[in-house]
Amino acid sequence: MAKRKTLRFDYLTIFPEVIHPYVQASMLGRAARKRLLSFHAHNLRRWTHDRHKTVDDKPFGGGPGMLMKPQPFLEALAWLKLRNIKTGRRRTGAARARVIATAANGKPFTHADAARLATRYTRIVFLCGRYEGMDQRILDRLADEVFSIGPYVLTGGELPALVMTDAIARHVPGVLGKEASLAEESWSDGEGEYPQYTRPETWLGIKVPKILLSGHHKDIEAWKKAHRMH
Numbered sequence: 001m002a003k004r005k006t007l008r009f010d011y012l013t014i015f016p017e018v019i020h021p022y023v024q025a026s027m028l029g030r031a032a033r034k035r036l037l038s039f040h041a042h043n044l045r046r047w048t049h050d051r052h053k054t055v056d057d058k059p060f061g062g063g064p065g066m067l068m069k070p071q072p073f074l075e076a077l078a079w080l081k082l083r084n085i086k087t088g089r090r091r092t093g094a095a096r097a098r099v100i101a102t103a104a105n106g107k108p109f110t111h112a113d114a115a116r117l118a119t120r121y122t123r124i125v126f127l128c129g130r131y132e133g134m135d136q137r138i139l140d141r142l143a144d145e146v147f148s149i150g151p152y153v154l155t156g157g158e159l160p161a162l163v164m165t166d167a168i169a170r171h172v173p174g175v176l177g178k179e180a181s182l183a184e185e186s187w188s189d190g191e192g193e194y195p196q197y198t199r200p201e202t203w204l205g206i207k208v209p210k211i212l213l214s215g216h217h218k219d220i221e222a223w224k225k226a227h228r229m230h
């Protein structure tokens, strides 16, 4: 079997220190040590040119708060060799990289998106917003896709990027201990997951459904099918 290329994740953020503690732990950390995944958090302030390393500015037309400026994101993506520094357009050779912007009002991120991104691309770059969000031209010109992780507003795009990273990484062969565990999960086939129980058989007076203790595989499968839920 051909060796799979490492799936590389990059994060453009003003808080790079929040990324590594999560991705170094547990299954993602183990997958990184096996070189199935790699994680690179970049401080966006590196691509500023003023004394204060400014990444934000006031919105035209007024309004509360500040917006992320487009130029530091462009320069970072050009440094990563993914965007042309003059036009912001995709560079040749970057076809298997996907630039994903995070936005509270973006497209809802789904299980199907996670599977597609893990399968089609070898490199995923997250643009993490802060303040009141990003200049619209970042979303329109630099991002390939703009995702929201849910109908609520967080203080920044780092948690959304980590949530998406985790969901995408689980689709990379070898990241989960047992590939079968992916196939039967809540959103994998649209049918939902059934309730599951472990020992003890009775806990706080609540009994495990008898059928699951019966050893009758056919009946157990029928029960699981009947009890699938989202």
Ligand code: SAM
Pocket: 102, 103, 104, 105, 127, 128, 129, 130, 131, 132, 133, 134, 147, 148, 149, 150, 151, 152, 153, 154, 155, 156, 157, 158, 160
């Ligand atoms: N003013 C924006 C609005 O009303 O939608 C909220 C900006 S939020 C305080 C700052 C950043 O956090 C956003 O630019 C985005 O990167 C990230 N963010 C917040 N909530 C998010 C969500 N539900 N999904 C994805 N990204 C989110």
